[in-house]
Amino acid sequence: MTLPPSPRLLDQLQALLGAKGYSDDPEAMEPWLTDWRGKYHGRAAAMLSPATTEEVAAVVRLCAAQRAALVPQGGNSGMVGGATPDASGNQLLLSLRRLNRIRSIDAAARLAVVEAGVILEVFHNAVLEQGLRFPLTLGGKGSATIGGLVSTNAGGTQVLRHGTMRALVAGIEAILPDGRIFGGLAPLKKDNRGYDLKHLLCGAEGTLGVVTAACLRLVPAAAARATAWIGLESPETALRLLRCLDAALGRQLEGFEIIPHACLTAVLRHIPQTRAPLDAPHPWYALVELAGDNDHDLGGALQAQLGEALEAGLISDVVIAKNEAECEAFWRLRDSISEAERAEGPALQHDVSVPVDLMPRFIAENPARLATAYPGARALSFGHLGDGNVHHHVQPPLDVDGAHWLSVHGEGLSRLVYRHVLELGGSISAEHGIGQMKRALLAELDSPARLAALRGVKAGLDPDRLFNPGKLIE
Incomplete structure (x- = not known):
């Protein structure tokens, strides 16, 4: 059972974090108390913004001693209300945005150590300067933070080749509910000391630990890419096309997205400076992308495979992007669907x-x-x-x-x-993730064995339910 933060605790937190790291001003907190979709609205006794791992640990120790609840938050771009406090005003919002350093980039090892508050797009640009790429991207890359992406095991449009965030995390630094620092940043390929804590924390939505940094895997920057917009009849034909391209092109195939015509129509109606890539409408579209180096003629390979698909009647029409601007235009259509749907x-x-x-x-x-x-x-x-x-x-x-x-x-x-x-x-x-939006549905519909295991892990690591209460598991 958590308790409202006492005046003494709030004074201690203010003394620890100073003016930059502590605020109980309702106006300053207000933008961070509503989720990205505007579905959940909460209140907080204060917003805490530590600037170092040690400060986060000190905050957690103070709150644990007085059983005050903490709600970790990154870019506040989540989709299930997982970073929004409840309406009681008794929880403390723990913002990780000031932990915004890229601690290191090891180009030879293709690894980077990145703090939780680093924005995904900033990280993309930093590693690109080193001739590398972090192969996870999504529409909210301009606001989503590394800590939030780890905590929700984010996916995005490149999972087909590179996996979810969990596959890209080589190590994690986090604060456990008793305030101890879990220093698990070492990128060990072999480590058989029992349960894999980094993978347990990845996807835990801040309910088991506060992620303060991650060691992330990088890949060489794609020197070349080939992108196609394809008209087809149905998801069944899209799946057949996927299987053909996967068999012929293997790991060069990085993205395969499907889009119904109604979604494209909404984007063209609501998003300025967009246009349909094909002259005629089709019931469904596939957005396909290959990525690799200049030693491979990606455009030629994609054109050959899609030419065969066109002759076989598997697809109805296709256009292959002639340059980078057209690649980006195709992806803008895909990435704008959610915005256009909200406008609908x-x-x-x-x-x-x-x-x-x-x-x-x-x-x-x-x-x-x-x-x-x-x-x-x-x-x-x-x-x-x-x-x-x-x-x-x-x-x-x-x-x-x-x-x-x-x-x-x-x-x-x-x-x-x-x-x-x-x-x-x-x-x-x-x-x-589950957040608060799907918590009751998970409890009602999912496997009793899975639910029992999740509850057991939560009870073992956070018996007082101090971390992100009301999220993921009841």
């Missing part, structure tokens, strides 16, 4: 995964299930077909007050979507 009106967003071979089945069957139970409901799926993860947005009927309709039916809609996902052996959260 209210919708329920579901971040789900199923086995790759079953994704076309889910995309085909789920809208019909929804429409049967909720006449007029519309569903759109887009995203990372290559790793079995789509963003499944459910929109209300056209002739109703959308916000009200979703407030009445939203819970049932989501439960239907998630039950279908679990029937197919999938996950109700592919890359955004």
Whole structure:
């Protein structure tokens, strides 16, 4: 059981962190008390912004001694309310944004040690100057921080080749709930001292430890890339194309995204300076990218494979980007879908995964299930077909007050979507996490064995539930 922070504790924290690191000014805290989607609003007794790992550890020790709850926060760009305090005003917001140093980049070893508050785009640019690349990117790269990406085991558009954040983390530094520093930054290839704590902390959403830094794996900067926008008939044909390209091109295939025509239409309607890559509309599109070095004719290889697919009737039309500007224009269409969908009106967003071979089945069957139970409901799926993860947005009927309709039916809609996902052996959260948005659904729908294990880990490491209470596990 946590306790409200006492005046004495607040005085101690203010003395420890100083004016730059402590604020209880409601106006200064206000932007950080609402999640990115505007769905969750909280209050905090104070916002704590330590600048070093040692200061974070000192904060945690003070709070642990007085059983005050901490809510860690990075760029506040999460999608499930995982970094928003509750409405009581009794929790303390722990911002990691001042831990913003890139401690080292080892070009020879292709490793970097990066603090939690470093913004992903800043890190991308820093390693690029060394001829390297951090192969994880997403639409929110201008605000998402390394600590948040580790804590949510972020995915993005390059998982097909490089894996999620967990695959890119070689080591972690974190503060445990008793204030001790877990110094696990060493990038050991072999380490059999029991449970892998770095992988346990990666994806724990700040419920087991506060990530202060990570040792991250890098790859050589892609000297060349080839990007294509493809028109096709269905997710089934997209999957067949994926299998053909994967067999022919192997690890050069870095991205494979699918987009329905309705999503493209929304982007063209709401996002300035965008245009359709193909002359005629198609029911579905695939955005495919190869990456490699200049020793490989990526454009020629992609053109050859897509030419065969076109002759075989697997795809309907294709355009290959002629230069970097066209590559970026294609990706802007993909990365703008969420923004365009928000402009279209209210919708329920579901971040789900199923086995790759079953994704076309889910995309085909789920809208019909929804429409049967909720006449007029519309569903759109887009995203990372290559790793079995789509963003499944459910929109209300056209002739109703959308916000009200979703407030009445939203819970049932989501439960239907998630039950279908679990029937197919999938996950109700592919890359955004559980946070507070999916906590009750996880407890209701997921495997009792999984839930028992998660609760046991939480009880063992944070028995007083001081770290991010109300998130992930009840």
